[in-house]
Amino acid sequence: MKRRTALTLALSSVASRARAAEPIKIGALLSYSGVFASIGDEITNAMQLAFDHAGGTVAGRPITIVRADTEVRPNVALTKARELVGSDRVDLLVGPVSSSESIPLRDFAHQRRIPLIMPHAALDNLFGERCSPYILRTSFSGNQFGRPMAAWLAQRGVRTITLMAPDYVGPRDLMEKFEAEFTRQGGQIVGREFTPFQRTHDFGPYLARVKQQRPDATWVSYGGAEAINFVRQAADFRLSEATRVTGSGWTVSPLVLPAQGDAALGFQGLLNYAPSIDTPENRRFQADYRSRHGRTASEFGAQGYDTGLFIAAALRALDGRTDDKLALARAIRDARIVGARGPARIDPATNNIVQNMYIVEVRRGSNGPELAVLDTMPAVTDEPNGCQMRLEG
CATH class of the missing domain: 3.40.50.2300 (Response regulator)
Structure with a gap:
């Protein structure tokens, strides 16, 4: 034994x-x-x-x-x-x-x-x-990116906004969250532009319509190569002279900012991170x-x-x-x-x-454009929104 x-x-x-x-x-x-x-x-x-x-x-x-x-x-x-x-x-x-x-x-x-x-x-x-x-x-979450930015802009006098993003489920979901909060704050959406995802190389027709609408601000959400192309073309169209250019902060992410260069200067966005923290x-x-x-x-x-x-x-x-x-x-x-x-x-x-969520702005730094933190929203969370943790279903 x-x-x-x-x-x-x-x-x-x-x-x-x-x-x-x-x-x-x-x-x-x-x-x-x-x-x-x-x-x-x-x-x-x-x-x-x-x-x-x-x-x-x-x-x-x-x-x-x-x-x-x-x-x-x-x-x-x-x-x-x-x-x-x-x-x-x-x-x-x-x-x-x-x-x-x-x-x-x-x-x-x-x-x-x-x-x-x-x-x-x-x-x-x-x-x-x-x-x-x-x-x-x-x-x-979409709410974490949509609600704080919408409220922040409304509290700073922005009353009309045009929305612009690639046409697929993620940006549409985020746009809806932004729009719901902005209209709740008393703002008005004057235009919505959806660009074909991964197939839009010329943003000119969309930018022309935005300039015609003359909103107080234009809120955009692009990533990767599309973000580079959009920001460069928006600068060529002098969009910032007609409207305040804002949006999801990854539009000017440090991943794409070097390629965007000075074209991104002045962009204000919301991010959950900035390298300058x-x-x-x-x-x-x-x-x-x-x-x-x-x-x-x-x-x-x-x-x-x-x-x-x-x-x-x-x-x-x-x-x-x-x-x-x-x-x-x-x-x-x-x-x-x-x-x-x-x-x-x-x-x-x-x-x-x-x-935490951070309002950032692209400013000129010692080594080129960089993200500066303008404001911090601590411990941003979501309401449960129907969530029940089930093992089945």
Whole structure:
């Protein structure tokens, strides 16, 4: 009996050490090609930096990232998710970039009961009526980007606005949130311009209509290459002489600002991050990111970095155990971090991030245009909006 007990303990010890040596696999389900390739790369690079800052291992298990390119196509995203979970046997998923990909990925993760952390795009109803205990958002909500900016502009005398964005689900959702708050504040929307996504190279006809409408401000939301083209062409059209140019801050993200140059000067927007945030955590993040990648990290990098901090905190709380996926999702939800963006947590009522939001303006700096923080809205959250955390459905 004693020999059998000793043998059992020895085998258990060997199995425990074997489990400890197994890597913790993070499935990065992001865009690594196409219009959002730079965003996917930056989120991944910054998330890796967060894991390195956390020591790179938890309970003897190294943290590794397994990349999968969604190609900004929902059907490809779903196929890659199945491969990551079924073949690569990842412990959790991080993604996507495009909002259009988030719908099938939400259903897949919920049905397979595997945590899915959304570090950039996601529709608000995925954290409202379609919320899931397995789906968490570390980026932002449409309300977080829409409401504060709309109120801020209205309080500063803006009464009429034209809205302009690419024609797909994410920007439309964000535009609706902005419009609802702006009209509630007594403002009027005098025009809406939707440009074909990834197919608009000449913004001239749209800019001409905006100038004819002569709104107090024009609110826009573009990203990546489209943001570069829009800002350059808006400057050529002297749009800022006819209207105040504002919008979502990623239109002038540090990721695209160097290419926009002086054309972006004066743009005012709302972001959940600015490189100029003066905290020890952000200074360390920026210094190490610049050392590795030779440039300033953007809000996309900050979202990736803070996502990595949430994951690392959850893994430490569980002593590196990842077999219970619901416990892993709840540990991420319960984590509290102070990251590049400042203090952040996940609201248990919605699984949406609670974070500071910043009004920024593009100004001329010592090394070219840069984002200056004009105002801070602390701990911006969302109402539950119909969310009930069900394991089924």
